[in-house]
Amino acid sequence: MMTLAPSALAYVPFVSVENMMGLVNHIGIEDFLKELAVYIEEDFKRWPEFDKTPRVASHVPGGVIELMPTADKSLYGFKYVNGHPKNTKTGHQTVTAFGVLSEVTTGYPVLLTEMTVLTALRTAATSALVATYLAPKNASVMAMIGNGAQCEFQAMAFRALCGINTLRLYDIDSKATEKAQRNLVARGFEVVTCRSAQEAVEGAHVITTCTADKQYATILTDNMVGAGQHINAIGGDCPGKTELHRDILLRSDIFVEYPEQTRIEGEIQALDDDYPVTELWQVMRGEIPGRRDAKQLTLFDSVGFAIEDFSALRYVRDKVAGTAFSERLDMLADPDDPRDLFGMVTRAEVAPAN
Numbered sequence: 444m445m446t447l448a449p450s451a452l453a454y455v456p457f458v459s460v461e462n463m464m465g466l467v468n469h470i471g472i473e474d475f476l477k478e479l480a481v482y483i484e485e486d487f488k489r490w491p492e493f494d495k496t497p498r499v500a501s502h503v504p505g506g507v508i509e510l511m512p513t514a515d516k517s518l519y520g521f522k523y524v525n526g527h528p529k530n531t532k533t534g535h536q537t538v539t540a541f542g543v544l545s546e547v548t549t550g551y552p553v554l555l556t557e558m559t560v561l562t563a564l565r566t567a568a569t570s571a572l573v574a575t576y577l578a579p580k581n582a583s584v585m586a587m588i589g590n591g592a593q594c595e596f597q598a599m600a601f602r603a604l605c606g607i608n609t610l611r612l613y614d615i616d617s618k619a620t621e622k623a624q625r626n627l628v629a630r631g632f633e634v635v636t637c638r639s640a641q642e643a644v645e646g647a648h649v650i651t652t653c654t655a656d657k658q659y660a661t662i663l664t665d666n667m668v669g670a671g672q673h674i675n676a677i678g679g680d681c682p683g684k685t686e687l688h689r690d691i692l693l694r695s696d697i698f699v700e701y702p703e704q705t706r707i708e709g710e711i712q713a714l715d716d717d718y719p720v721t722e723l724w725q726v727m728r729g730e731i732p733g734r735r736d737a738k739q740l741t742l743f744d745s746v747g748f749a750i751e752d753f754s755a756l757r758y759v760r761d762k763v764a765g766t767a768f769s770e771r772l773d774m775l776a777d778p779d780d781p782r783d784l785f786g787m788v789t790r791a792e793v794a795p796a797n
């Protein structure tokens with residue numbers, strides 16, 4: 444009897460949001476962040492092996508929708524991600540994402556996964572990993588300006604990788620700060636809530652800016668930042684959307700993921716196209732120093748690059764293998780005769796409904 448059941452090749456492992464949450468809690472958030480950081484660092488250290496391009500951005504009313512592809516010799520990955528700063532007003536998230544990992548030899552996907560949660564985790568793991576090279580020694584206090592969806596993930600990663608245990612929170616919306624305070628006190632952080640960004644940065648070794656606003660915002664001005672601090676600037680990640688006053692950039696040593704993309708999207712869009720910046724993969728390979736001395740002001744001008752998502756996809760593929768944290772999705776049409784795609788469809792037409 445003819446069967447219409449999908450063949451083995453039709454199925455792609457799919458990680459739903461429910462399964463991603465299960466996986467994260469099963470591993471433990473801090474261990475997940477630490478293990479993910481190892482994958483990200485591995486991939487940064489083999490940077491030249493990757494096919495790289497600035498992400499493809501479609502600027503749409505209210506925000507941006509982006510595709511972020513990259514590949515090495517055996518795997519290809521891409522992420523779909525949006526950024527819509529006004530979304531939370533209508534109950535939507537600012538950032539949502541999903542992604543695919545494929546084998547390059549056949550082009551067949553080997554993983555389809557939610558990446559909204561995974562993006563928060565990979566962004567935080569990347570920030571904290573970078574801070575292990577750039578933050579001042581024995582940093583323990585971080586200012587967190589912008590207490591939205593990314594905030595707690597950043598805090599958890601900085602504790603797991605850098606030993607940060609005191610957080611100074613500020614958000615223009617006090618409800619966001621209350622939410623972050625509740626979540627972070629429950630996780631054992633010492634939390635200080637602040638009435639201004641100026642107050643938040645006082646005594647901080649690391650300053651994370653993680654706000655969402657589609658404009659040239661000035662979250663930090665030059666007078667607020669002192670020698671020896673490390674700035675982890677997350678929220679300026681789109682043309683026309685930045686967080687730092689230009690004078691801070693001129694005073695900092697600036698570290699970036701992929702200059703070709705950061706010059707379009709990052710804080711450095713305010714500078715000349717040839718303004719010197721340091722590529723983090725070279726720091727991680729030990730080719731260029733990270734922090735050189737206690738007085739240096741360092742800036743990670745983060746925009747989020749495709750290789751970090753590739754690392755996250757690789758990590759999740761490895762972790763879900765052989766577990767119940769993925770399900771099989773009938774995603775690829777796989778006719779018995781590879782050239783008889785049409786026949787497969789028409790046979791389904793005459794087959795009795797099951």
Ligand SMILES: NC(=O)c1ccc[n+]([C@@H]2O[C@H](COP(=O)([O-])OP(=O)(O)OC[C@H]3O[C@@H](n4cnc5c(N)ncnc54)[C@H](O)[C@@H]3O)[C@@H](O)[C@H]2O)c1
Pocket residue numbers: 526528531537538562563566588589590591592593594613614615616619653654655656660662676677678679680745746747748
């Ligand atoms: N660099 C990366 O890899 C990366 C990855 C993910 C998200 N992002 C960016 O990080 C930002 C935060 O993302 P999210 O998901 O947490 O967004 P979110 O909307 O959940 O939170 C943003 C918070 O910023 C606050 N805010 C806005 N303007 C502010 C200001 N002037 N001062 C203080 N707080 C202010 C808002 O009230 C809100 O609570 C976004 O801009 C997003 O695009 C960057």
